[in-house]
Amino acid sequence: MSPAPAKRNTKLMSRFELTTRLVSKLKHEEAVIGGIGNSNFDLWNAGRRQQNFYMLGSMGLTAPIALGVALAQPQRRVFALEGDGSILMQLGSLATIAALKPRNLTIIVWDNGLYQITGSQPTATAGAADVVEIARGAGIAQSAWASDEEDFERLVEQTLNGDGPWFIAARIDGKAPTAQTPREPVSIKDAFMRGVGTKPA
């Protein structure tokens, strides 16, 4: 018998609270790519930052977009905030990231085992699939479950002080965000580009 997956021993946390804790640690204009739906809504609710990019479509592409930013600006740390349903759509991107080894890239997956925004249908992670084991198997050696809020903060501190790529997953509850990001893709892109210095202020 293999041991029970580590995710079963982790605390069920709040996506908004963890997002807020992450953002409070970002002091060096780190870029954050918020995945489609609740991942970017809670990033929006955690406070305005010019270095945030909010995805309004292209489900599954948070990590690839973040990888592109990380390759373009190797001196800037980049975070991808993704849901479990989204990352399951683009598992190959984890293998690409593992192959390229971007030192400045961290992928964070909020895992509630649900396609929450479409009616809370179960994802594969509600059953046997374990996204940390998948990331590790793809070749991202520095992959871990956050066991509680303090452990999440410790893992984030590691990513801010060491070489990636990193993969952090947190089990979260099914609570919906209090507000949603405005659906203005061009404004979002322009603000992000000003935030990362590629468009004049």
Next chain:
Amino acid sequence: MPIPSWHEAVIQAFKDNDVRLIVYVPDNVLRPLIDAVTADDFFTAFVATREEEAVGIVCGAAMAGLRGIVLMQTSGFATLANVLASLAVAAQIPALLMISERGTLGDFQIAQAIVCRTMRPVLESLGMEHHTMTRLDEAHFIVDRTIKQAYKTQAPAALILSPLLTAQRASS
């Protein structure tokens, strides 16, 4: 001076426009271009697992100041309608695509032939600028001008490599 091959003309246009990031899903016709950019330190070139992933990477890089292009074949383009509509077109990101046109002018694979017919209608539906490259003497001009327009107008664009340009090879 020797006449350059199509891939040399393409590489020169990439260099002239500072397109340094090449993300590809392999294709036999594209092989000389892939081999050349991989061997050239000017470029960061690597393989993605899916074309959609590659477009995401190139969009992220474009927003952060690194110009990139996705190389793929026709069947790969057929997987891209959603990412082009909801990311590159919606947010006005100059994602560049180069598509090796398969399924036409003698291709023996019926699957390629059917999917090929969807390519231009999809590009038209998205309102995307696209040009088909058929002649070596036009190759640099088309790539160069398409890249410039994409960046000046903040819009994605597609370059289609016809078998007329790529030496009428259409196997594997």
